[in-house]
Amino acid sequence: MFINIAFSIIIGGMVGICNHVEKNGKLIMPYRTKKFFYPGFILEMLMGSFAAVLLVLYAEPDSPVQVGFLSILAGFGGESVIKVIEVLKPGTSGK
Known part of the structure; x- marks a missing residue:
């Protein structure tokens, strides 16, 4: 089960990065201003990974x-x- 979770984190994160590049046309790195922190591609990578882990845990795939x-x-x-x-x-x- 832990292998499935690790694979889902990696694959979901890569798909999140690909979505980020498709949406913005380039990879935007995280940066900070005086008032805000902009996460760049990291937010979409984490959301893709999180969604992938939740779906894999819920569905319990066999292969x-x-x-x-x-x-x-x-x-x-x-x-x-x-x-x-x-x-x-x-x-x-x-x-």
Whole structure:
């Protein structure tokens, strides 16, 4: 089971990074201003990994192929969670 979790973290994180690059056109590194911290690609990598781990724990796949497939699907799902959070923020136009 721990191997499945490790694979899902890696695969979900890579899909999260790919989504970040597709959305922004480049890899944006984390940076800090005087008031804010912008996580860059790390936020999307963590969301993809987290979603992948949750789905793999819930589905309990039997083979590494199923773990990979579920992790890829969950990595894309992590991106949609970020989009929903951005839409629900007060003061944004919902782009």
